[in-house]
Amino acid sequence: MSQSITVGISDLNVTSAPNLLVTYALGSCVGICLYDPLTRVGGLAHIMLPSSKAAAPDHNPYKFADTATMDLVRKMELQGANKMRIKAKIAGGAQMFAAITNSSIANIGARNTVAVKEVLAQLSIPILAEDTGKNYGRTLYFNTLDGSMRIKSAIKGEWVW
Amino acid sequence: MQQNHFNGLNAIHLDVLREIGNIGSGNAATSLSSMLDKPVNIAVPQIKVLDYNQVTEALGGPETMVVGLLLSLQNDLSGMIMFLLQRDFAHMTLNTLLGTSLDDFSQVDDMSYSAMKEVANIMAASYINAVAALTNLNIGLSVPDICIDMVGAILSVPAIHYANISDKIIFIEDEFSSDNERMVSHILMIPERESLEKMMANLGIDI
Numbered sequence: 351m352s353q354s355i356t357v358g359i360s361d362l363n364v365t366s367a368p369n370l371l372v373t374y375a376l377g378s379c380v381g382i383c384l385y386d387p388l389t390r391v392g393g394l395a396h397i398m399l400p401s402s403k404a405a406a407p408d409h410n411p412y413k414f415a416d417t418a419t420m421d422l423v424r425k426m427e428l429q430g431a432n433k434m435r436i437k438a439k440i441a442g443g444a445q446m447f448a449a450i451t452n453s454s455i456a457n458i459g460a461r462n463t464v465a466v467k468e469v470l471a472q473l474s475i476p477i478l479a480e481d482t483g484k485n486y487g488r489t490l491y492f493n494t495l496d497g498s499m500r501i502k503s504a505i506k507g508e509w510v511w
Numbered sequence: 512m513q514q515n516h517f518n519g520l521n522a523i524h525l526d527v528l529r530e531i532g533n534i535g536s537g538n539a540a541t542s543l544s545s546m547l548d549k550p551v552n553i554a555v556p557q558i559k560v561l562d563y564n565q566v567t568e569a570l571g572g573p574e575t576m577v578v579g580l581l582l583s584l585q586n587d588l589s590g591m592i593m594f595l596l597q598r599d600f601a602h603m604t605l606n607t608l609l610g611t612s613l614d615d616f617s618q619v620d621d622m623s624y625s626a627m628k629e630v631a632n633i634m635a636a637s638y639i640n641a642v643a644a645l646t647n648l649n650i651g652l653s654v655p656d657i658c659i660d661m662v663g664a665i666l667s668v669p670a671i672h673y674a675n676i677s678d679k680i681i682f683i684e685d686e687f688s689s690d691n692e693r694m695v696s697h698i699l700m701i702p703e704r705e706s707l708e709k710m711m712a713n714l715g716i717d718i
Contacts, residue, residue, distance in 0.1 A: 359567075359670065360674070376663075377663065377665060379667050379671070398671050398674045399671065446579070446660065446668050447668060485658070
């Protein structure tokens with residue numbers, strides 16, 4: 351029986367085939383799907399901010415691109431994944447409102463996307479698919495059977511990466 | 512509890528915030544009512560200090576489609592005002608104002624977008640004027656910005672803004688409706704911590 355596991359905002363989860371990982375309504379946040387095709391272990395993180403560097407000491411590490419991705423890889427390894435085999439697919443990072451000038455959130459979607467790519471590059475994890483930017487929200491379904499990432503937009507419809 | 516977290520609010524603070532919400536949304540509803548020429552009802556405001564995940568649940572689940580309108584608070588206060596309008600409510604508002612018969616957002620054109628923004632502008636200004644008069648603060652507003660999408664995606668914008676500061680978000684939530692119960696929509700006023708303190712201080716209350 352395949353289970354569907356929901357990943358909330360600033361959260362992450364790891365599972366293996368045949369389960370599904372779901373995160374709802376990514377706006378400027380970014381969803382990071384990591385997959386080891388051999389063991390079929392998959393992990394999904396839903397991050398809000400680029401970097402933990404300026405964060406308070408008691409912060410939730412799953413909120414940030416850098417710490418969440420590192421932790422996600424570690425948790426996948428505990429479930430038998432091998433970092434050498436892990437590939438990534440990422441989605442989100444939209445700009446929901448066109449004209450925001452407030453400095454802390456201007457371009458935050460794009461900055462999140464860049465930060466995610468940077469940390470994946472540091473970890474030498476290749477990005478197989480990217481569905482980022484634009485101006486609409488995305489719900490993400492990550493299937494650990496085949497590593498596919500299905501994106502559903504309330505406005506644009508559905509497609510699979 | 513750390514200063515940066517919003518949890519240090521006591522019953523008096525919550526009462527004051529509720530009153531701010533009440534006066535603000537009362538004024539906003541009155542201006543909407545006169546634009547539409549029909550009664551607009553408002554519920555007693557609620558003050559919520561929630562995790563982000565709870566926020567979207569409280570607003571009907573992350574995938575609920577809404578019309579989001581966002582304005583930034585300026586001058587003495589910083590923070591945001593956000594309108595989350597149910598689609599039916601937005602259709603009703605546009606149809607009443609423009610004499611159209613929209614029932615689907617794919618039909619929404621530039622004219623409707625500007626009309627929606629203007630409604631948000633007038634309502635937010637009424638809200639803020641009332642709060643400014645009450646607290647004796649000079650409060651300005653940015654021009655409104657609009658987004659029609661899933662409520663979770665829209666709320667990621669204020670959530671990310673506050674994620675820098677806290678894992679929780681405080682907002683004054685006012686429900687308003689017209690004609691029938693299904694058309695409940697929300698005004699959220701999301702002040703920053705310092706702005707919260709400023710409002711309280713000007714009302715003679717310690718925080």
